[in-house]
Amino acid sequence: MLMFESALTEGAVLADALLLQTSQAELLGRIRNDALLSASLWVNVALAGLSVLLFVYMGRSVQSPRAKLIWGATLLIPLVSLSSYLGLLSGLTVGLIEMPPGHALEGEMVLSQWGRYLTWALSTPLILLALGLLADVDRSDLLVVIAADIGMCLTGLAAALTTSSYAFRWAFYLVSCSFFVVVLYALLAEWPAAAEAAGTDDIFGTLRTLTVVLWLGYPIIWAVGVEGFALVQSVGVTSWGYSALDVLAKYVFAYILLRWVADNQDTVERANAGAVGTGAPADD
Amino acid sequence: MLMFESALTEGAVLADALLLQTSQAELLGRIRNDALLSASLWVNVALAGLSVLLFVYMGRSVQSPRAKLIWGATLLIPLVSLSSYLGLLSGLTVGLIEMPPGHALEGEMVLSQWGRYLTWALSTPLILLALGLLADVDRSDLLVVIAADIGMCLTGLAAALTTSSYAFRWAFYLVSCSFFVVVLYALLAEWPAAAEAAGTDDIFGTLRTLTVVLWLGYPIIWAVGVEGFALVQSVGVTSWGYSALDVLAKYVFAYILLRWVADNQDTVERANAGAVGTGAPADD
Amino acid sequence: MLMFESALTEGAVLADALLLQTSQAELLGRIRNDALLSASLWVNVALAGLSVLLFVYMGRSVQSPRAKLIWGATLLIPLVSLSSYLGLLSGLTVGLIEMPPGHALEGEMVLSQWGRYLTWALSTPLILLALGLLADVDRSDLLVVIAADIGMCLTGLAAALTTSSYAFRWAFYLVSCSFFVVVLYALLAEWPAAAEAAGTDDIFGTLRTLTVVLWLGYPIIWAVGVEGFALVQSVGVTSWGYSALDVLAKYVFAYILLRWVADNQDTVERANAGAVGTGAPADD
Numbered sequence: 029m030l031m032f033e034s035a036l037t038e039g040a041v042l043a044d045a046l047l048l049q050t051s052q053a054e055l056l057g058r059i060r061n062d063a064l065l066s067a068s069l070w071v072n073v074a075l076a077g078l079s080v081l082l083f084v085y086m087g088r089s090v091q092s093p094r095a096k097l098i099w100g101a102t103l104l105i106p107l108v109s110l111s112s113y114l115g116l117l118s119g120l121t122v123g124l125i126e127m128p129p130g131h132a133l134e135g136e137m138v139l140s141q142w143g144r145y146l147t148w149a150l151s152t153p154l155i156l157l158a159l160g161l162l163a164d165v166d167r168s169d170l171l172v173v174i175a176a177d178i179g180m181c182l183t184g185l186a187a188a189l190t191t192s193s194y195a196f197r198w199a200f201y202l203v204s205c206s207f208f209v210v211v212l213y214a215l216l217a218e219w220p221a222a223a224e225a226a227g228t229d230d231i232f233g234t235l236r237t238l239t240v241v242l243w244l245g246y247p248i249i250w251a252v253g254v255e256g257f258a259l260v261q262s263v264g265v266t267s268w269g270y271s272a273l274d275v276l277a278k279y280v281f282a283y284i285l286l287r288w289v290a291d292n293q294d295t296v297e298r299a300n301a302g303a304v305g306t307g308a309p310a311d312d
Numbered sequence: 313m314l315m316f317e318s319a320l321t322e323g324a325v326l327a328d329a330l331l332l333q334t335s336q337a338e339l340l341g342r343i344r345n346d347a348l349l350s351a352s353l354w355v356n357v358a359l360a361g362l363s364v365l366l367f368v369y370m371g372r373s374v375q376s377p378r379a380k381l382i383w384g385a386t387l388l389i390p391l392v393s394l395s396s397y398l399g400l401l402s403g404l405t406v407g408l409i410e411m412p413p414g415h416a417l418e419g420e421m422v423l424s425q426w427g428r429y430l431t432w433a434l435s436t437p438l439i440l441l442a443l444g445l446l447a448d449v450d451r452s453d454l455l456v457v458i459a460a461d462i463g464m465c466l467t468g469l470a471a472a473l474t475t476s477s478y479a480f481r482w483a484f485y486l487v488s489c490s491f492f493v494v495v496l497y498a499l500l501a502e503w504p505a506a507a508e509a510a511g512t513d514d515i516f517g518t519l520r521t522l523t524v525v526l527w528l529g530y531p532i533i534w535a536v537g538v539e540g541f542a543l544v545q546s547v548g549v550t551s552w553g554y555s556a557l558d559v560l561a562k563y564v565f566a567y568i569l570l571r572w573v574a575d576n577q578d579t580v581e582r583a584n585a586g587a588v589g590t591g592a593p594a595d596d
Numbered sequence: 597m598l599m600f601e602s603a604l605t606e607g608a609v610l611a612d613a614l615l616l617q618t619s620q621a622e623l624l625g626r627i628r629n630d631a632l633l634s635a636s637l638w639v640n641v642a643l644a645g646l647s648v649l650l651f652v653y654m655g656r657s658v659q660s661p662r663a664k665l666i667w668g669a670t671l672l673i674p675l676v677s678l679s680s681y682l683g684l685l686s687g688l689t690v691g692l693i694e695m696p697p698g699h700a701l702e703g704e705m706v707l708s709q710w711g712r713y714l715t716w717a718l719s720t721p722l723i724l725l726a727l728g729l730l731a732d733v734d735r736s737d738l739l740v741v742i743a744a745d746i747g748m749c750l751t752g753l754a755a756a757l758t759t760s761s762y763a764f765r766w767a768f769y770l771v772s773c774s775f776f777v778v779v780l781y782a783l784l785a786e787w788p789a790a791a792e793a794a795g796t797d798d799i800f801g802t803l804r805t806l807t808v809v810l811w812l813g814y815p816i817i818w819a820v821g822v823e824g825f826a827l828v829q830s831v832g833v834t835s836w837g838y839s840a841l842d843v844l845a846k847y848v849f850a851y852i853l854l855r856w857v858a859d860n861q862d863t864v865e866r867a868n869a870g871a872v873g874t875g876a877p878a879d880d
Contacts (some may be wrong), residue, residue, distance in 0.1 A: 053412075056476040080490070093450070096502070100456045100494065104463060107494075111467045111487050118480035120470060128621075150466070154459060161452055166661070168729055172668045175722060179672060182718070183679045186688060192624040196686035203679050206648070210668065210675075218664070337696075340760040364774070377734070380786070384740045384778065388747060391778075395751045395771050402764035404754060434750070438743060445736055 055119030058139065064264030065139075068271040072113045079106035079279040086286050092297040094161075095289050101158045102282045102289075105151055109278050112147035121146065130194030132258035139263045140255065144270060145185035149178050151278065155239065158285060159215070162296075163223035163232050173214045180207035188255060201256070205247060215240055227295050231288045235281060242277040246270070339403035342423065348548030349423075352555040356397045363390035363563040370570050376581040378445075379573050385442045386566045386573075389435055393562050396431035405430065407473075414478030416542035423547045424539065428554060429469035433462050435562065439523065442569060443499070446580075447507035447516050457498045464491035472539060485540070489531060499524055511579050515572045519565060526561040530554070623687035626707065632832030633707075636839040640681045647674035647847045654854050660865040662729075663857050669726045670850045670857075673719055677846050680715035689714065698762030700826035707831045708823065712838060713753035717746050719846065723807065726853060727783070730864075731791035731800050741782045748775035756823060769824070773815060783808055795863050799856045803849060810845040814838070 059066055083103045090099050115121035121143020127133040153174045160170040187200035215236050223232035252259045253266035260266055289296060343350055367387045374383045399405035405427020411417045437458045444454040471484035499520050507516035536543045537550035544550055573580060627634055651671045658667045683689035689711020695701045721742045728738040755768035783804050791800035820827045821834035828834055857864060 052474075052476040093502075097450065097453050097456060100453075100498075101459070104456070104460055104491075104494065107460075107487065107490055108463055111463065111470065111484070114480060114483050114487065115470055118470075118474050118484075119476045120474050120480075150459070150463065157452075157455065157459070166665065167451060167735060168725075169665050169668075171725065172665060172672070175669070175718070175725070176672055176675075179676055179679065179718065186679065186683055186686075190620070190686050190688050192620040192687045196682060196688075199682050200679070200686075203675065203682065206675055207672075210672065214668075218661075336758070336760040377786075381734065381737050381740060384737075384782075385743070388740070388744055388775075388778065391744075391771065391774055392747055395747065395754065395768070398764060398767050398771065399754055402754075402758050402767075403760045404758050404764075434743070434747065441736075441739065441743070451735055 051123075052119040055122050055124070055139070056117070057119075059117060059119065059122070062264055064262070065267050066117075068264060068267040069113050069117050072271050072274055073110060073117070075275055075279050076106040076110040076113065079282060080110070083282065083286055086290055089290050090293065092293045095293045095296045098158055098161050098289050098296065099286060101154055101161060102286055105154050105158070105278050105282050108147060108151040108154065109274060112143060112151065115143040115147065116141050125189070125191050128191055128194045128197070131197075133254065133261065138254050140188050141267060141270075142185060142188045145181050145188055148184070149181035152177050152181060155277070155281065156211070158282075159232070159235060159239065160219070162226075162228050162235070162285070162289075163219045164226035164228070165219050165222040169214070169218070173211055176207045176210040176214075180204050180211065183207065184250070187250075197255075201247070201250065208243070208247065211243075212240065227298065231285070231292075235285055238281055238284070239277065242273050242281075245273045249273070335407075336403040339406050339408070339423075340401070341403075343401060343403065343406070346548055348546070349551050350401075352548060352551040353397050353401050356555050356558055357394060357401070359559055359563050360390040360394035360397065363566060364394070367566065367570055370574055373574050374577065376577045379577040379580045382442055382445050382573050382580065383570060385438055385445060386570055389438050389442070389562050389566050392431060392435040392438065393558060396427060396435065399427040399431065400425050409473070409475050412475055412478045412481070415481075417538065417545065422538050424472050425551060425554075426469060426472045429465050429472055432468070433465035436461050436465060439561070439565065440495070442566075443516070443519060443523065444503070446510075446512050446519070446569070446573075447503045448510035448512070449503050449506040453498070453502070457495055460491045460494040460498075464488050464495065467491065468534070471534075481539075485531070485534065492527070492531065495527075496524060511582065515569070515576075519569060522565055522568070523561065526557050526565075529557045533557070619691075620687040623690050623692070623707075624685070625687075627685060627687065627690070630832055632830070633835050634685075636832060636835040637681050637685050640839050640842055641678060641685070643843055643847050644674040644678035644681065647850060648678070651850065651854055654858055657858050658861065660861045663861045663864045666726055666729050666857050666864065667854060669722055669729060670854055673722050673726070673846050673850050676715060676719040676722065677842060680711060680719065683711040683715065684709050693757070693759050696759055696762045696765070699765075701822065701829065706822050708756050709835060709838075710753060710756045713749050713756055716752070717749035720745050720749060723845070723849065724779070726850075727800070727803060727807065728787070730794075730796050730803070730853070730857075731787045732794035732796070733787050733790040737782070737786070741779055744775045744778040744782075748772050748779065751775065752818070755818075765823075769815070769818065776811070776815065779811075780808060795866065799853070799860075803853060806849055806852070807845065810841050810849075813841045817841070 059069070080103065083099075083106070087096075087099050087103070090096050112121075122139055122141050124137045125140040126135065126137055129135075156174055156177055157170065160173070181204075183200050183204035187197050187204060190197045190200060219236070220229065220232065223229040249266060249269040250256050253269065254261055254263055255266070260269075343353070364387065367383070367390070371380075371383050371387065374380050396405075406423060406425050408421045409424040410419065410421055413419075440458055440461055441454065444457070465488075467484045467488035471481050471488060474481045474484060503520070504513065504516065507513045533550060533553040534540050537553065538545055538547055539550070544553075627637070648671065651667075651674070655664075655667050655671065658664050680689075690707060690709050692705045693708040694703065694705050697703075724742055724745055725738065728741070749772075751768045751772035755765050755772060758765045758768060787804070788797065788800065791797045817834060817837040818824050821837065822829055822831055823834070828837075
């Protein structure tokens with residue numbers, strides 16, 4: 029190691045730690061001082077927490093093994109969401125990003141909520157897992173769709189963190205959309221047949237439409253919001269867009285699914301037992 | 313890009329790289345100079361390495377496909393643990409964290425072994441995979457429990473890295489414990505029935521009790537140690553707590569499991585073949 | 597928080613953001629100015645993009661559910677690769693690493709393409725998933741091999757990022773190779789029997805040999821290239837080594853697999869239906 033480094037060591041590590049830390053505290057302060065932004069995050073903490081409590085309460089009546097399994101996967105959705113919003117509020121998973129040349133906010137520092145993309149890589153696979161279990165799709169099929177979904181979230185994260193070039197931000201965006209197309213193809217063209225065979229096509233149809241419509245909202249917000257074309261230049265308004273979608277795509281989605289599972293444990297169990305192809309309607 | 317930035321570029325990237333690098337070397341030095349801390353890490357490198365060699369040797373006698381599968385999953389546990397401790401010792405996955413206002417060590421720089429939480433996100437799923445294969449639980453059930461387990465580890469990581477607020481550290485801790493409750497529920501209330509059906513309930517009972525008791529130790533050490541209430545303020549003592557639990561929950565756990573599998577390949581294979589419900593005891 | 601920190605906060609967070617950002621832009625510039633290095637990355641962006649388009653086109657004729665599944669998993673391989681190379685080109689997933697004492701380039705700053713290791717943790721599991729589906733191996737077996745594979749990639753990442761010690765770089769390298777041995781064992785000793793039972797042994801044999809031979813090339817390049825013994829000291833030449841392997845192990849691999857699946861949908865479907873052990877040759 030070079031001479032001057034040895035002299036630096038103690039100082040450097042303290043400076044480095046201090047710098048990162050001060051940033052986190054400062055980011056927490058920035059969020060706290062922006063009432064609109066702050067509200068968009070706290071409302072999700074509250075709703076995610078309430079959802080967990082409600083779902084645990086609703087779970088008491090769930091008896092059959094397969095219904096319990098879907099219930100378990102669904103319970104994790106608001107728990108992951110809660111973690112996500114705590115990360116944003118604490119300043120741990122947000123950062124200041126200077127927009128690259130070509131962007132509408134070129135040279136300005138924009139608060140990036142990059143933690144959203146990271147936690148979506150855990151929460152959206154759970155939503156697909158719940159949908160896949162409901163439709164009783166092949167397990168390998170589920171793995172492929174979850175892999176595409178994780179690819180979608182991580183390239184979204186890359187788009188959010190790229191500050192060197194405007195073109196590369198959109199390149200990542202397009203690759204993320206390509207992964208999304210694979211997920212959409214499974215949800216719209218492949219899984220409905222499995223759900224029909226399992227006798228869960230009514231509820232699967234409802235939840236699939238909800239998911240497809242709401243999930244299309246995320247890339248639209250990205251394109252319109254501060255990170256994309258910046259037609260909306262307010263970090264708080266952009267954040268509210270994502271937060272509102274999360275409320276519907278996560279807690280409302282999970283609530284509809286759980287209420288159906290609690291009321292239709294026989295249908296859920298029959299699907300698992302292989303009593304398929306009878307075309308029997310859900311017994312609700 | 314602003315004018316002064318272009319002038320900075322070459323210098324900035326070098327300064328940035330140097331800073332991060334110097335930190336890593338300095339952290340390696342700090343650990344090397346703390347004999348208690350250093351020993352708590354090296355003892356695990358040694359035991360993990362010996363476990364890998366021992367398990368490969370024990371694996372020679374394993375013939376049946378399903379027994380080989382459990383053996384493979386178990387062999388990975390000490391390999392991941394070895395990677396984890398190399399990360400801590402090299403300074404790559406540790407950092408100096410300044411404790412936030414409200415913490416007993418407020419304003420002091422504490423060495424955080426955040427890499428532990430990150431590698432647990434890979435090693436603990438392997439333990440659950442081995443237990444789940446032993447009990448022959450439903451594969452989707454296993455996926456849900458592993459998802460909860462990864463959530464538990466990653467929110468633990470978030471708790472360790474949060475320096476902006478004492479309250480948020482504990483909020484992450486509580487969410488992490490909630491994920492843990494889901495894992496505990498599966499281990500205690502769901503999987504025992506599957507293990508009974510598979511004829512592996514004796515060994516499953518032993519390993520489940522070992523796992524549940526030891527895993528409860530981790531959040532207790534966090535709460536009592538330097539990262540939580542700091543009743544124990546020594547980084548070395550806290551590290552020894554985790555290291556001792558790792559020895560029991562990983563190498564001893566894996567050894568007991570592998571010895572049983574090697575001695576009971578017939579039982580293991582029978583479970584897979586669907587010859588369940590006979591209540592036949594393990595044939596050792 | 598200490599007094600002087602509160603004064604620092606605004607400045608620190610801006611300095612921190614600026615530093616990281618300037619780095620990314622500077623790294624993008626460095627890559628752009630190195631024609632050899634730049635070409636090694638752009639050629640993969642082009643080939644990955646063309647592969648995606650070609651595979652979507654080839655997928656039109658795939659009808660059977662299981663063939664569609666293998667096709668879906670294979671399509672994701674060039675998409676992940678495309679993301680990986682965009683990450684390297686944008687400067688997001690590369691960094692300057694000062695080589696530790698003992699290394700041939702001790703004290704010099706070397707451009708590390710650490711993003712390669714990170715994205716391999718998503719792309720190589722997809723290759724194993726495609727191979728495992730083709731051979732119709734047990735799903736839990738697949739999970740264990742994928743876990744070993746992820747361990748291999750992440751310890752490779754740790755080796756690339758360790759700057760504090762030359763010995764620890766090689767320690768991570770050896771652990772990564774140990775994970776690789778587990779993967780090789782499955783590919784060479786376990787899966788061929790499953791492929792034979794599924795009637796896919798011809799194509800599985802071809803693709804397995806291709807994969808094993810090419811994957812052995814990666815640790816050899818690491819050892820010979822700038823990150824290891826530095827017998828080759830050019831970042832561009834080392835990068836070309838990885839890029840050439842990626843072309844063969846990803847796009848060519850995927851093309852051979854997809855062409856076979858499109859031509860042999862009956863065989864693929866029969867394997868799934870449990871009509872195994874007939875030793876019927878592929879019907880091409």
